[in-house]
Amino acid sequence: MNTAQNHKDHMKIGRYQSWLEDGKLKMYYHEFGNPSGMYCTLSAEETRGLLELLSRNSDGINNALYVNEQESANTYANR
Secondary structure, three states: OOOHHHOOOEEEEOOEEEEEEOOEEEEEEEOOOOOOEEEEEEOHHHHHHHHHHHHHOHHHHHHHHHHHHHHHHHHHHOO
8 A cells, every 4th residue: 555655745634644646635544553544535626625625714724723822822821
């Protein structure tokens, strides 16, 4: 199986190793000690749809990141 380690440009997203191959988004997850895992491929069209969804919602994503950073900073300051 082709895993993310065989590709130069990959990114860990949550528990998933992800990379692009021929315009397709590929994701792989395997937990150590668990015999099952997950492998997923989005077609180029599906990958573009996901990119468009994320782009349309970038303001909401940025706001959520800001709130999360503020909550983390407040938690750290209150220790």
